[in-house]
Amino acid sequence: MSERRQSLYFFLIAVWVLAVGIGLRDAWPADEPRFVLVAKQMLESGDWLFPHRGHELYPDKPPLYFWLLAASQSVVGSWRWSFLLPSLVAGLVSLWLTFDLGRRLHGHRAGLWAAAAVLCTLQFVYQFKRAQIDPTLVMFTTLALYGLCRHLLLGPNWRAFWLGCFAAGLGVIAKGVGFLPLLILLPFAAMRWRRWSGLADPGTGSAWRWSVGALAFFAAIALWFAPMLILATRGGDPEHAAYLQNILFKQTATRYAEAWHHRQPVWYFLEIIALFWLPFSLAFPWLARHWRAAWRERDARVWLPLSWALLVVVFFSLSPGKRDMYILPALPAFTLAAAPWLTEVSTRVGFRRVLLAFAALLSVLLLGIGASAWFGQPKFATTLIAERGLGAEVVWLWRMLAAVGVVGLAAVAFWRTAGALQATALLLIAVWTGYGLVAHPVLDASSSSRELMRQARAIAGPDRVVGLVAWKEQNLLQAIGPVEEFGFSRSEPDQLARGIAWLQADPAQRRLLVQQSPALPCLDGSLARPVAVANRRQWLMLSADVLPTGCQPPATPIK
Known part of the structure; x- marks a missing residue:
């Protein structure tokens, strides 16, 4: 079979595996409804610099992924059919970049094996069939790695280097850790000093060309950060100023050094690689011998991507907060380091x-x-x-x-x-x-809470406003008809108290949809009308004539 036909068949399989099921579901928790809701509100409000979740600003993530979601919806015209498209495109681009870089480094067959190893990994397909930021981040980190390796291993190729730096900047405004591909310059410098084989001569005397790479990196970040910074510091809106402070410090340095959730032991990612990277991880015992030999031979074409992948694992392992998808950007680099021997390993x-x-x-x-x-x-x-x-x-x-x-x-x-x-x-x-x-x-x-919100509207009636208490993003995203919410970040008792005051202000035209929660012990489920169970939660409908006792509204009614 010709090389071209092999590539065609592989990518046809990849399209099927990554695309099958698109249009057959809406956004699912934990993250998908939040991101789609933020993108939906961007389209509706026209505010592209400061993401919102309901009435509140959402400072947890930069906005690039939300822009891609909104652009997909604008092209397709349906959230159901569009919200998975950025992940699909990211997956196919990541596979092609892995294939092409592997092909250039080790030959066509090795490049195809590297891409196939990525596609067969359970975590890769699972994450790329979800509407999360990480697939888009992997696309940008892989593009950055592609550009940097084209220059450092196959160069000099300054345009590829600048592209890689620009892609790393785009990665930052998708998720803060998008700068990670630039860490490859550290092992590159060490390998240059130790005179490893396989390195290109990038022209170390061309200082201005290296500086253009830094400019490209910061220029990509500035596409969002510069106008956001101007509005946050000069616009006079205290919420924008608080957003700037939050996203610059709490969601970056503080989140990394003093994570307040998803705390895991330092060896956590070794378990992830062993289990979530199956079946690719099964090849590691056979690859270890080849990697040791490549180390002795000082083969930079193997160890430059492999050392960067190990740096990514170490970087995230040092933070107390860990989630399984954090090290996914390292997967293409691991497969590229394995590419020269995957054919041989497969015959064992x-x-x-x-x-x-x-x-x-x-x-x-x-x-x-x-x-x-x-x-x-x-x-x-x-x-x-x-x-x-x-x-x-x-x-x-x-x-x-x-x-x-x-x-x-x-x-x-x-x-x-x-x-x-x-x-x-x-x-x-x-x-x-x-x-x-x-x-x-x-x-x-x-x-998706679609059926829950349909039943809630049927119970409330077509014209009444439904207030959401202890709500999740999927409730607001899937809401039918007029709704109100009382803040996502407020405590559940505070939301309920405000919701009761709001309900009492117009009892005939308002209802409350409330999650039955241990944080709301004053809720008497026998007084409320059950609506449905969704996402492991029981939801109740409250009207003014069946209000629970012991849930005191604030002194000032909510209009």
């Missing part, structure tokens, strides 16, 4: 046996979960149904899991050890196809 009988065992175990697990829930009532299934408010449609989820398990076991039995790669590939394609075509529509009504 030992590796194929381990890979086949992985495919068999995953198939058995999926078949066992699906069959036990389909034909019985195990605790995990009844818990899921109760927490998610699912109905009879959940049977399709169990059938899908069982069917994927059967496909996987049939592939394992047919190809056996010699065809372990084909069996695993077919299983993974089946997993993501079932996830997109079945899990998306089955879980969507509850996970």
Whole structure:
């Protein structure tokens, strides 16, 4: 098969795996509804510099990803069909950049293996089928790595270097850690000093060219930061000034050094690589020998991307706050460092046996979960149904899991050890196809809160205003008809007190949709009308004639 046809087939498979299921669901927690809501409010308000979540400013993240979401909706015209498009594009671009850089460094086959290793990784596909910032961040960090390596390993290529620096700046205004690709200059300097092989001569005497790279980096950041800074410091709005202070310090240095959530031990990312990077991580024992040899040979084409990937892991490991997707930008670099030997590793009988065992175990697990829930009532299934408010449609989820398990076991039995790669590939394609075509529509009504907000509107009536108390972003995003909210960051008792005062100001035309929460012990569920269970939460509808006692409204009524 020609190289061109191999590439075509690979990217057709990639498009299917990453795109299947788009349009079959709305935004799901934890992050998706928040980001889509912020982008939606940007489109409606025209305020592109200061993101909002409801009435409040949202200073947790820079706005570039929200701009991409809003642009996708503007082109497509439907949030349901557009909100996953930035992640899809980011995934395909990241794969192409990995392939092309691997091709230039080690040949066409090695580049294709590097991209395939990224695509087969469970965490990569899962994250790139979600509307989160991290896929876009990975696209920009991979583009930055691509440009920098084109210059440092294959150069001199100053235009590629400047592109890489500009991409790192765009990464910063997508997520603050977008500067990480520039850390590759540290191992590059050390390797130049130690005279490693494989490095290009980038023209160290051309100081002005290096300075242009710094200008490109800051120019990309300035696309948002400069106008935002001017308005925040000269506009006279104290909320904008507080936003500037928050995003510059609390959401960057403080969040890194003194994280207030997602605290994990220092070895946390080793577990993530071992489990979430399956099945690519299965190749590490065979790759270790080659990486040691490349170190002894001082091969910069292997160890420059690998050293940067290790720096990324160390950087995030030093912060007490960790989430599994933080090290995802390092994945393409790991596969590029593995690219010269992936063909050879794939032929090893030992590796194929381990890979086949992985495919068999995953198939058995999926078949066992699906069959036990389909034909019985195990605790995990009844818990899921109760927490998610699912109905009879959940049977399709169990059938899908069982069917994927059967496909996987049939592939394992047919190809056996010699065809372990084909069996695993077919299983993974089946997993993501079932996830997109079945899990998306089955879980969507509850996970997105679409059905909850439909029922809330049906109970409240078409014209009444529904006030949201202890709300989540998906409630406001999926709201039908007029709604009011009392601040997202306020405590739940404060929201309820303000909501009661608001309700009493016009009891005939207002209702409260309240999450039943331990923080609201004054709520008597027997007095309120149950609405639905969604996202593991029970929601109640309150009217003025069934207000709970003990929840005191503020002294000044909310108009």
